[in-house]
Amino acid sequence: MSYPYQLKNFEEYQQAWQHSVTDPEGFWADVADHFYWRRKWDKVLEWNFKEPDVKWFTGAKLNITENCLDRHLGTLGNQPAIIWEPNDPEERHRILTYRELYNKVCQFANVLKNNGVKKGDRVCIYMGMIPELAIAVLACARVGAIHSVVFGGFSAQSIADRIQDAQASLVITCDGAFRGGKDIPLKSVIDDALMACPSVKKVIVCTRTRTPVSMLKGRDVWWEDEIKQVETMGNPPAPAEEMDAEDTLFILYTSGSTGKPKGVVHTCGGYMVYANYTFINTFQYKPRQVYFCTADIGWITGHSYIVYGPLSAGATTVLFEGIPTYPDAGRFWDIVDKFRVNVLYTAPTAIRSLMGFGLGPVNHKDLSSLTTLGTVGEPINEEAWHWYKDQIGKGKAPITDTWWQTETGGIMIAPLAGITKEKPGYATLPLPGIQPILVDENGNEIEGNGVNGNLCIKFPWPGMLRTTYGDHERCRTTYFATYENLYFTGDGCLRDEDGYYRITGRVDDVLNVSGHRIGTAEVENAINMHAGVVESAVVGYPHDIKGQGIYAFVITEKKHHDLELTKKDIIQTVSRIIGPIAKPDKIQFVSGLPKTRSGKIMRRILRKIAEGELDNLGDTSTLLDPAVVEEIKQGRL
Numbered sequence: 001m002s003y004p005y006q007l008k009n010f011e012e013y014q015q016a017w018q019h020s021v022t023d024p025e026g027f028w029a030d031v032a033d034h035f036y037w038r039r040k041w042d043k044v045l046e047w048n049f050k051e052p053d054v055k056w057f058t059g060a061k062l063n064i065t066e067n068c069l070d071r072h073l074g075t076l077g078n079q080p081a082i083i084w085e086p087n088d089p090e091e092r093h094r095i096l097t098y099r100e101l102y103n104k105v106c107q108f109a110n111v112l113k114n115n116g117v118k119k120g121d122r123v124c125i126y127m128g129m130i131p132e133l134a135i136a137v138l139a140c141a142r143v144g145a146i147h148s149v150v151f152g153g154f155s156a157q158s159i160a161d162r163i164q165d166a167q168a169s170l171v172i173t174c175d176g177a178f179r180g181g182k183d184i185p186l187k188s189v190i191d192d193a194l195m196a197c198p199s200v201k202k203v204i205v206c207t208r209t210r211t212p213v214s215m216l217k218g219r220d221v222w223w224e225d226e227i228k229q230v231e232t233m234g235n236p237p238a239p240a241e242e243m244d245a246e247d248t249l250f251i252l253y254t255s256g257s258t259g260k261p262k263g264v265v266h267t268c269g270g271y272m273v274y275a276n277y278t279f280i281n282t283f284q285y286k287p288r289q290v291y292f293c294t295a296d297i298g299w300i301t302g303h304s305y306i307v308y309g310p311l312s313a314g315a316t317t318v319l320f321e322g323i324p325t326y327p328d329a330g331r332f333w334d335i336v337d338k339f340r341v342n343v344l345y346t347a348p349t350a351i352r353s354l355m356g357f358g359l360g361p362v363n364h365k366d367l368s369s370l371t372t373l374g375t376v377g378e379p380i381n382e383e384a385w386h387w388y389k390d391q392i393g394k395g396k397a398p399i400t401d402t403w404w405q406t407e408t409g410g411i412m413i414a415p416l417a418g419i420t421k422e423k424p425g426y427a428t429l430p431l432p433g434i435q436p437i438l439v440d441e442n443g444n445e446i447e448g449n450g451v452n453g454n455l456c457i458k459f460p461w462p463g464m465l466r467t468t469y470g471d472h473e474r475c476r477t478t479y480f481a482t483y484e485n486l487y488f489t490g491d492g493c494l495r496d497e498d499g500y501y502r503i504t505g506r507v508d509d510v511l512n513v514s515g516h517r518i519g520t521a522e523v524e525n526a527i528n529m530h531a532g533v534v535e536s537a538v539v540g541y542p543h544d545i546k547g548q549g550i551y552a553f554v555i556t557e558k559k560h561h562d563l564e565l566t567k568k569d570i571i572q573t574v575s576r577i578i579g580p581i582a583k584p585d586k587i588q589f590v591s592g593l594p595k596t597r598s599g600k601i602m603r604r605i606l607r608k609i610a611e612g613e614l615d616n617l618g619d620t621s622t623l624l625d626p627a628v629v630e631e632i633k634q635g636r637l
């Protein structure tokens with residue numbers, strides 16, 4: 001097996017990019033030709049960014065699992081598809097070949113059918129990082145159900161919000177999950193969530209931790225029992241449901257600057273082509289290499305670059321249940337050593353945290369198998385980039401700093417590892433098919449090099465979001481209304497003298513904490529739900545390891561005598577409403593917030609204070625109560 005559309009050198013990259021701009025339909029049709037379609041498309045692309053209405057490969061029929069599984073069986077049946085490394089290094093790892101994974105996905109597809117799941121139904125998946133999570137995702141895709149995976153770190157309330165929004169009819173979960181030294185009681189969280197979710201008729205529970213769980217008669221069933229039933233039926237075949245290229249494949253919720261998280265919708269055909277193309281080209285993956293992405297399948301990185309991208313390419317993908325620091329800070333390097341990992345894809349926050357442990361955990365680990373390194377999720381500082389390059393890649397492995405988003409479905413701007421130039425801190429150049437543009441506040445294009453602006457994309461690509469679930473208008477206003485005829489990313493960006501792109505961070509009220517997107521409004525709403533809180537304002541501040549930390553300014557009714565306790569209570573409330581990932585790092589009690597005369601909070605000032613730039617607050621004279629700024633400055637944490 002080889003990849004006819006894998007670019008091999010800089011000239012090929014340049015030609016491909018040119019081709020993708022002058023003849024986008026021809027370019028993507030050439031790529032898409034290498035997949036298995038039940039029926040080919042009538043038209044490659046129809047689009048407008050006004051409504052927006054974007055369709056790729058219209059009229060085409062396919063099932064993504066036939067591309068991830070069936071088509072490999074003849075050639076790669078005995079190749080490892082998934083290598084699973086458990087949380088506890090003493091426990092045995094598991095290897096699923098393509099044949100085994102195929103069989104398991106088919107079995108579970110029949111379980112879903114036996115439990116009434118039909119094409120188009122929404123299924124919520126809330127599981128730890130075990131092979132059954134990938135199996136559940138693929139089985140949904142096989143029967144044409146729309147999966148909505150919720151990261152294991154979200155609270156019952158957050159899950160309930162997502163289930164209600166998607167009107168999911170079935171939930172797949174585990175009794176619990178192992179993460180480092182902790183057991184997370186997933187089923188019990190689901191039980192709490194489901195009190196507010198009448199749409200859910202069935203819950204399938206996979207055994208992992210053997211934590212005691214309550215099983216509701218008529219609603220809850222065990223994964224293992226259901227599989228046995230399919231076996232008793234003689235493991236009937238599980239033909240893949242024929243899907244339209246534009247049928248929804250999955251919903252993934254993500255935070256924005258306002259309101260509750262929105263369900264980003266990706267469709268079958270374009271997403272498949274894009275996840276595969278970007279996987280093969282960005283990482284320069286070669287057949288039989290071992291590829292390890294450390295993300296969780298609960299995020300887009302896991303969807304595109306643990307499951308769909310690698311499997312559609314017939315790759316061997318490592319799935320790791322645990323965390324980088326358990327049982328010690330050498331765990332990633334042990335895994336690289338154990339499985340002779342060739343490609344490692346992780347987050348800057350993990351690199352920074354591991355860097356903090358020095359070289360002890362790295363020494364004496366054999367990392368010589370590594371040919372390619374990747375990062376994703378947030379800007380990487382130069383120090384971390386060089387440490388990754390020198391200590392992990394031993395100076396030999398190229399690093400690809402990949403910029404993209406939940407909404408983009410796949411990598412957008414990144415070096416093609418070893419093929420195009422890398423530059424510390426830079427995502428560098430757009431992938432073929434991607435046309436970035438920088439604009440000023442008024443939407444005017446900023447041309448030339450050595451310039452800064454808001455990053456937009458001016459032409460559709462197959463992996464882009466199609467809508468936000470149940471609320472198309474929200475999709476339009478969030479991404480397509482800020483600047484006419486452009487997709488707005490929400491990121492600020494520099495294009496340097498050489499034309500290389502460097503992402504400078506969000507320009508909206510979205511935080512990026514350890515590579516996780518969190519809306520400031522969401523955190524404020526959660527804080528405001530705590531008894532006694534009058535008002536709050538949340539901003540980000542630079543954090544050595546997390547990239548950004550969460551700084552909350554809070555007004556309480558009357559100053560509680562035990563402020564430390566109140567802080568803990570607020571943190572507990574945020575954990576309950578959103579999840580532990582949104583806990584504020586700092587809480588400062590204030591008597592007022594800097595507001596304009598029209599009552600708008602001046603976050604710019606709070607951000608500067610949180611960042612420690614006290615002498616550089618700009619004009620505060622237009623504030624309703626300028627004195628409050630002085631008080632906040634004095635009380636800064």
Ligand code: WTA
Binds near residue numbers: 377503
């Ligand atoms: C940020 C993650 C700098 C960015 C795949 C974006 C990055 C948001 C990078 C999307 C990078 C992602 N350099 N910033 N290489 N990659 N970001 O939806 O602000 O969880 O808008 O998708 O993360 O986060 P999301």
